[in-house]
Amino acid sequence: MSSARMSESSPAQAQAQAPKRRPWAIYAPMLWMLIFFALPFLLVVKISLSQSVLARPPYVPVFDLPMEWSDLLDRLGLFSFEAYQGLFNDPLYLDAYLSSVRLAGLSTLVCLLIAYPFALALTRVHPNWRPFFFGLAIAPFCTSFLIRVYAWIAILKDEGFLNHLLLWLGVIDTPLQIFATDSAVLIGIVYSYLPFMILPIYVAIERQDQSLLEAAADLGASPWSAFWNVTFPLSLPGVIAGALLVFIPAIGEFVIPDLLGGSQTLMIGHTIWVDFFDNRDWPSAAAAAVLLLALLLVPIWAYERLQSTIASEGL
Amino acid sequence: MSDAILRLTSISKYFGTVRAVDDVSLEVKPGEFFALLGPSGCGKTSLMRLIAGFEQADQGRVIIDGQDVSHLPAYRRQVNMMFQSYALFPHMSVERNIAFGLVQDGVSKAEIANRVSAILDLVQLSGLGHRKPQQLSGGQKQRVALARALVKRPRLLLLDEPLAALDRKLREETQFELMRIQRELGTSFMLVTHDQDEAMGMAQRMAVMRAGRIEQIGSPREIYDQPANDFVASFIGKVNFFEAQVSALAVGQTRVRLSNGAEITLASSAYALGQRLRLALRPEDVHVRTARDAAETDSGPSGFAALVQDSVFLGERQVLRLQLADGALIEAVQISTQGAAYERGMQVEVTLPPDRLRVLPA
Numbered sequence: 001m002s003s004a005r006m007s008e009s010s011p012a013q014a015q016a017q018a019p020k021r022r023p024w025a026i027y028a029p030m031l032w033m034l035i036f037f038a039l040p041f042l043l044v045v046k047i048s049l050s051q052s053v054l055a056r057p058p059y060v061p062v063f064d065l066p067m068e069w070s071d072l073l074d075r076l077g078l079f080s081f082e083a084y085q086g087l088f089n090d091p092l093y094l095d096a097y098l099s100s101v102r103l104a105g106l107s108t109l110v111c112l113l114i115a116y117p118f119a120l121a122l123t124r125v126h127p128n129w130r131p132f133f134f135g136l137a138i139a140p141f142c143t144s145f146l147i148r149v150y151a152w153i154a155i156l157k158d159e160g161f162l163n164h165l166l167l168w169l170g171v172i173d174t175p176l177q178i179f180a181t182d183s184a185v186l187i188g189i190v191y192s193y194l195p196f197m198i199l200p201i202y203v204a205i206e207r208q209d210q211s212l213l214e215a216a217a218d219l220g221a222s223p224w225s226a227f228w229n230v231t232f233p234l235s236l237p238g239v240i241a242g243a244l245l246v247f248i249p250a251i252g253e254f255v256i257p258d259l260l261g262g263s264q265t266l267m268i269g270h271t272i273w274v275d276f277f278d279n280r281d282w283p284s285a286a287a288a289a290v291l292l293l294a295l296l297l298v299p300i301w302a303y304e305r306l307q308s309t310i311a312s313e314g315l
Numbered sequence: 316m317s318d319a320i321l322r323l324t325s326i327s328k329y330f331g332t333v334r335a336v337d338d339v340s341l342e343v344k345p346g347e348f349f350a351l352l353g354p355s356g357c358g359k360t361s362l363m364r365l366i367a368g369f370e371q372a373d374q375g376r377v378i379i380d381g382q383d384v385s386h387l388p389a390y391r392r393q394v395n396m397m398f399q400s401y402a403l404f405p406h407m408s409v410e411r412n413i414a415f416g417l418v419q420d421g422v423s424k425a426e427i428a429n430r431v432s433a434i435l436d437l438v439q440l441s442g443l444g445h446r447k448p449q450q451l452s453g454g455q456k457q458r459v460a461l462a463r464a465l466v467k468r469p470r471l472l473l474l475d476e477p478l479a480a481l482d483r484k485l486r487e488e489t490q491f492e493l494m495r496i497q498r499e500l501g502t503s504f505m506l507v508t509h510d511q512d513e514a515m516g517m518a519q520r521m522a523v524m525r526a527g528r529i530e531q532i533g534s535p536r537e538i539y540d541q542p543a544n545d546f547v548a549s550f551i552g553k554v555n556f557f558e559a560q561v562s563a564l565a566v567g568q569t570r571v572r573l574s575n576g577a578e579i580t581l582a583s584s585a586y587a588l589g590q591r592l593r594l595a596l597r598p599e600d601v602h603v604r605t606a607r608d609a610a611e612t613d614s615g616p617s618g619f620a621a622l623v624q625d626s627v628f629l630g631e632r633q634v635l636r637l638q639l640a641d642g643a644l645i646e647a648v649q650i651s652t653q654g655a656a657y658e659r660g661m662q663v664e665v666t667l668p669p670d671r672l673r674v675l676p677a
Binding site: 220 | 390394396403405406463
């Protein structure tokens with residue numbers, strides 16, 4: 001009886017043990033993440049829990065290993081949520097968060113509207129031509145990001161290229177005020193992050209079985225109906241991946257609002273930058289950064305869940 | 316015949332300079348199980364795609380149920396197809412997959428529900444309607460694909476290698492299943508396959524294709540017994556070829572000499588003296604008896620000697636490879652329960668029954 005039980009349990013044990021034997025290669029990126037993400041992030045958390053002072057560094061250290069144990073309790077007494085309370089009391093941060101979400105969301109939507117037709121067209125052109133169009137999408141990456149954003153200043157400013165062109169064409173009488181507005185930030189973000197939207201959507205459409213479209217047509221679906229019922233729903237994982245790849249960096253973007261935005265442009269990444277380097281209020285800036293990450297974890301977690309659902313049950 | 320469900324008239328299709336389909340004409344009658352048989356690359360799949368509307372013919376017309384659909388796109392044609400890969404929509408349940416075509420046609424919800432459940436019964440998948448395709452076995456997927464194509468009640472159902480992805484046992488069951496469903500619905504089926512057993516087992520009539528052309532159309536028995544040429548003869552089942560020359564003529568009879576020296580009398584006088592002929596004979600029609608039996612009885616049409624080179628026992632039958640006097644190899648199939656057990660190295664006497672010999676153009 002006991003031997004029978006043994007033989008029953010051993011395969012189950014073997015299965016339970018199997019996933020534990022991971023190859024060492026998997027620890028290399030984990031180590032990388034630990035050193036270059038987790039530790040710096042813990043430092044940021046630490047700073048966010050301390051109090052601001054006019055000193056160097058501009059905060060009262062907490063959690064630093066004390067010289068003597070008796071210091072520990074004193075240090076813990078300095079532990080403070082003041083920076084977080086400040087975030088909620090100061091409407092600037094809330095406005096900056098909401099404005100960032102709005103601008104990043106709008107940019108993501110515009111990226112999607114441009115990228116989807118582009119990606120779809122890319123799957124329909126002859127394979128020989130695809131590298132050329134990919135090149136067009138990726139070419140801007142060959143120059144520095146800063147130079148490209150500066151180039152947009154030259155294009156968008158009141159006496160810039162775009163206004164000259166529109167005036168010459170007679171479309172407008174007076175120059176459009178685009179530069180130093182949220183619109184300019186939107187254009188800059190869409191321009192900078194568009195390839196991150198195109199590529200996952202392209203992959204999601206490209207790997208679809210072409211016979212699915214033929215089956216839809218065979219069953220009486222017009223090309224439009226086949227697109228909405230087959231191509232589009234099957235490309236949703238790519239759309240979601242692309243949206244996250246645009247939305248997440250866009251919400252924390254600070255270079256583009258700094259260069260293209262105006263005085264009224266509020267973005268949380270830029271606010272954090274100003275707090276760190278201009279106001280030297282490290283605890284508030286750190287607290288805002290921690291909160292931003294916490295907010296971004298929600299869509300990332302939702303995406304991960306969707307991915308695992310797809311993996312186990314299909315779409 | 317104007318009552319044909321499908322009529323192809325001189326269809327040709329070029330891919331670049333290659334003629335994938337070359338001047339094909341054929342008809343499929345109502346309720347008929349028709350097979351398009353040929354080796355891979357013979358154009359049978361291209362032909363089927365022309366019928367479904369995924370490709371447009373360069374020449375000729377496709378007429379379905381009396382209507383010329385040559386220039387209609389696939390979604391306007393009253394044919395449905397079961398894809399070799401099944402092409403089930405992975406993001407839809409079995410029910411939604413099957414309902415897809417009806418939704419496209421604007422059929423009412425109540426009727427869709429009725430027809431979907433009826434077709435699920437027909438293909439014996441009741442209760443699996445809520446599953447996703449990924450949760451089905453290969454055989455179940457195949458039946459969903461069949462149900463999805465049949466639920467629209469097409470006049471003609473195209474089946475592209477429907478059994479190719481199934482294992483051998485399931486293939487035989489499915490073969491009978493397809494025949495049952497075809498009989499029950501009375502829909503015309505057009506089966507495309509490279510497997511002659513599939514075609515011959517299921518089809519009432521079939522077309523044998525090679526290099527874009529139809530070599531022969533007929534019932535499986537006609538094509539087997541009276542192949543139009545070498546290609547059809549050797550593609551449908553196995554066949555032995557004998558080179559021969561007319562050696563003597565008589566009233567209603569022709570005497571031919573085979574390359575191994577044996578002489579045979581054919582009951583026909585359609586040949587000229589000295590004419591070269593090619594004779595075809597199925598392995599099961601080759602009469603074999605041991606040299607000892609032949610010596611003892613010494614009756615019947617005299618045959619010629621051969622040596623058993625190989626003998627393969629397959630249960631109900633035994634396949635022999637025989638070497639003739641001139642070195643040529645032929646194949647003979649014997650029913651195991653009849654005649655002796657032949658072994659490698661045995662001397663045998665071979666007789667070719669003249670009425671089973673088929674004369675092909677040399």
